[in-house]
Amino acid sequence: MDKNLKNKLKELFSKKGFYIALFLCLCVIVAVGTISYKKLSNKNEVSNSEDINKEITMNVDDNQKTATNEMPNAERAQNDADTSKQSSEKNKTDNSKTQKSTTVATTNNVKFLNPVDGVESRTYTYPKPVKVEDNVFRTIRGVNVEAKIGTDVKAAADGVVDLVENSGVEEGVVVEIKHANGLKTRYGNLDANVSVKQGDKVTSNQVIGKVGNTAKVFSQDVFGQFLNLQVIDANGQQVNPEKYFTLKAK
Known part of the structure; x- marks a missing residue:
């Protein structure tokens, strides 16, 4: 057990x-x-x-x-x-x-040949008015160079005829020549029978017309017989021609 x-x-x-x-x-x-x-x-x-x-x-x-x-x-x-x-x-x-x-x-520094052989009978005053008759004043561009009617007017330098027209009683018949330097020369009071037309190429000292009596506003008793000569710059502004021409003093 x-x-x-x-x-x-x-x-x-x-x-x-x-x-x-x-x-x-x-x-x-x-x-x-x-x-x-x-x-x-x-x-x-x-x-x-x-x-x-x-x-x-x-x-x-x-x-x-x-x-x-x-x-x-x-x-x-x-x-x-x-x-x-x-x-x-x-x-x-x-x-x-x-x-x-x-x-x-x-x-600047541009010289042209004189278009006529004469003295400067009216100097540059533009835009100051010039007395043309008793109590009559006009703004006249350029200068006047004394020259008899019928005197040959020659181109101041080579160029192209830019304008031929009868501008009226103040400038009469004019020829405007554009030159390579950008300047223009303008010849006024020419005879109506000019020798060139617009577009013609001209050379220095080439005859372009003759001194006339077409600028009727000027009395010959005051200004005599003359060629109106202007210079216009490349901007279309009037320039004193005495800067570019050797003009004889009166």
Whole structure:
């Protein structure tokens, strides 16, 4: 009886020991699994955080590179605009200087041959009026050169006949010649039978007509017999003929 009891107890304890050992093993496995899971989770979080930080860093770097690339382009665009503006202003200045030089070249240091051999009977006063009769004053262009009716009138320089007309009682029959330097010479109080027509090319000292009496506004008692001589610059303005002709003083 006692022997059977002992065997039963021994058998019971052997089974409980097995279950206890099994339970302890399961606890160890669970504990190890839990620890491993937490470590793995932490590692994944760190990895995700690093990826996010890396992406942010790359975006920032890309933005900085873009900004860096854009800035020189903007500066170059501004520099190009400034250069274009400076070039345009320089061209305008150069053109202005060229035009000014051209105007000066066409109106200065030019001498013509006298169209008739006579003294200057009326000097240049334009636009100041000139007394033509008692209490009668007129604005007269150019100068008068004393010359008898029928005297040959010669071209002062090479050129092209720009105008032939009877301008009326003030200037009478006139011939206007355009010269290569931009100036025009105008010959008034000519005889109606002129020797040239509009468009003709003339040479220096070529006869273009004769002194007449077609400028009826002028009394011969006051002005005598004369050739009216004018000079017009490249801008169409009257110029004192004394600057271009060597005229004899009366």
